[in-house]
Amino acid sequence: MKLVFAGTPEVALPALDALIASGRHEVAAVVTRPDAPAGRGRRLVASPVAERAEEAGIEVLKPATPRDEAFLARLREIAPDCCPVVAYGALLPRVALDVPARGWVNLHFSLLPAWRGAAPVQHAVMAGDEITGASTFQIEEGLDSGPVYGTVTESVRATDTAGDLLTRLSLAGAGLLAATMDGIEDGSLRPVPQPADGISLAPKITVEDARVDWAAPALRVDRVVRGCNPAPGAWTTFRGERLKLTQTALVADRTDLAPGEIAAAKNNVYVGTGSHAVELMWVRPQGKKPMRAADWARGARIAAGETLGG
Numbered sequence: 001m002k003l004v005f006a007g008t009p010e011v012a013l014p015a016l017d018a019l020i021a022s023g024r025h026e027v028a029a030v031v032t033r034p035d036a037p038a039g040r041g042r043r044l045v046a047s048p049v050a051e052r053a054e055e056a057g058i059e060v061l062k063p064a065t066p067r068d069e070a071f072l073a074r075l076r077e078i079a080p081d082c083c084p085v086v087a088y089g090a091l092l093p094r095v096a097l098d099v100p101a102r103g104w105v106n107l108h109f110s111l112l113p114a115w116r117g118a119a120p121v122q123h124a125v126m127a128g129d130e131i132t133g134a135s136t137f138q139i140e141e142g143l144d145s146g147p148v149y150g151t152v153t154e155s156v157r158a159t160d161t162a163g164d165l166l167t168r169l170s171l172a173g174a175g176l177l178a179a180t181m182d183g184i185e186d187g188s189l190r191p192v193p194q195p196a197d198g199i200s201l202a203p204k205i206t207v208e209d210a211r212v213d214w215a216a217p218a219l220r221v222d223r224v225v226r227g228c229n230p231a232p233g234a235w236t237t238f239r240g241e242r243l244k245l246t247q248t249a250l251v252a253d254r255t256d257l258a259p260g261e262i263a264a265a266k267n268n269v270y271v272g273t274g275s276h277a278v279e280l281m282w283v284r285p286q287g288k289k290p291m292r293a294a295d296w297a298r299g300a301r302i303a304a305g306e307t308l309g310g
Contacts, residue, residue, distance in 0.1 A: 001081035001102070001185045004061075006031040010048040011166055012086035014174035015107055019084065020056055022178050025185070028078050029059040031066070033089050066096045075099050082184060084177055085139065086170075094141060102184055104139040107177045109169045110202070111135060111151055113194040116144035117202035121169065122162045124202075126227035128219065129156050132165070134173035136180040138191045143201075147191030149180045161229035205232055212236045212245060214260035214309045217275040222248050233284070236260075236308045238300070243308065246282035246290050260307040264297035271308055 003025050005016055019027050030053040035044040046054070053060045059078075063071035072095060082102040085092075097104055110120035112135040117123075124132040133153040138146040152172045156165060183189030210228040212221055212235065225248045228234040234245045257263055257272025264270075269280040280293035 001025045001181065002079070003027050003181065004029045004031060004075065004078060004080040004083045004100070005049075005053075005085075006083055006088040006104070007049045007086040008033045008047045008089045009087050011170045012049050012088075013052055014170045015084065015086045015177045016049060016052055018174040018178040019181065020058075022181075025181055027053075027056075027058055028080060029053075029061055029074075031061045031063070031071075031075075031083075031088065034062045034064055066090055067093050072096060072099070082181065084181060086173070086177070092139060097139060097141070105136055105149065105177070105180060105184070106139050106144070106146075107173045108135050108137060108144055109133075109166060109173065111153065112137060112144060112148055113197075113199040115200055115202040118204040120202040121166045122202070122205050122227045123200075124156060124227075125160060125162050125165060126223045128223055132156055132169070134169050134176055136173075136176055137194075145194060147193045149183065149189050149191050150176055152176045159226070161226045163230045207232050207235075210234050212309065214271065214307075215274045218250055218252075218273040218278050219275070221273050221278055222250055237310050238285075238306075238308055240310075241286045243286065244284035244290075245280065246284060247280075249279045249281055251277045251279050258307075260309040262297075262302050262306050262308060264294075264302045267294050269293040269297045 005019060005027055007016060019025060030049055032047045032049045035046050038045040050060050061071055061074060076099055080100045083100045083104040085104055085106040092104060111133040115123050131153055133151050135151045136149040140146040154169055154172060205228060210232045212224055225234040225245050229246060235242050251270060254270055254277040257277050259272050259274055261272040270277045271280060282290055283293050283296050284290045285296060
């Protein structure tokens with residue numbers, strides 16, 4: 001088939017690479033978000049997908065919106081058979097959905113209908129899911145509601161961050177998306193409607209969602225820290241300033257600390273929760289680089305009874 005691939009961030013690269021390498025289909029163009037400011041100089045930088053496509057000599061389309069008439073005209077000229085999508089970052093209107101003969105097929109990082117939305121991996125980690133996965137489905141105008149072509153499953157490990165899990169899913173999902181394109185092309189795959197039961201939503205994680213509630217059980221605190229790593233980053237406050245929490249560990253045998261109370265030893269920093277303590281492993285004070293929690297505590301000279309969270 002002739003394909004137009006839509007995607008923007010680095011997590012979309014394994015799928016794009018798999019389709020380019022397959023040899024069975026032609027990636028005629030890619031659609032990606034416009035160049036965006038990045039770095040201290042805030043200069044405009046092309047998306048990872050745009051950079052990879054340019055390296056491969058593939059045409060790159062960067063519409064401000066997929067409703068853009070010039071973009072739609074070019075898409076019609078290319079006349080793709082199918083448009084595979086991975087984390088493109090914009091809603092596709094009906095006028096765009098109608099262009100490819102076999103539609104737009106999205107690789108979504110959950111086992112649909114669970115975790116429909118922008119942040120499925122973060123929500124899976126924060127909810128304590130033991131199993132998640134990736135799905136390919138036909139895009140409709142509803143939110144991740146289209147019929148499913150295929151799935152792969154992935155275990156959520158006890159220490160997984162959202163970043164760890166997303167990396168594995170992007171690799172497994174790349175193979176799934178390539179296989180889905182093959183199955184659509186040869187007629188061996190037919191999409192199956194999603195069940196009405198088991199629907200859950202995964203909206204974008206806000207900064208407030210990432211604030212740690214020290215009155216919550218330790219398991220919840222640890223899941224929020226892991227689920228918000230690398231973005232937006234779990235956080236709390238200390239002496240009126242924001243403190244990001246990069247990594248924690250559960251300490252089931254320590255129950256003598258009140259929620260948010262800090263106990264700093266030479267090489268360990270413990271914080272009380274609504275159940276047992278957690279150990280802070282890595283933190284990032286406001287305006288500074290990430291550091292080991294014990295180094296931060298020594299520099300802060302924490303007094304007995306001080307707390308996190310205000």
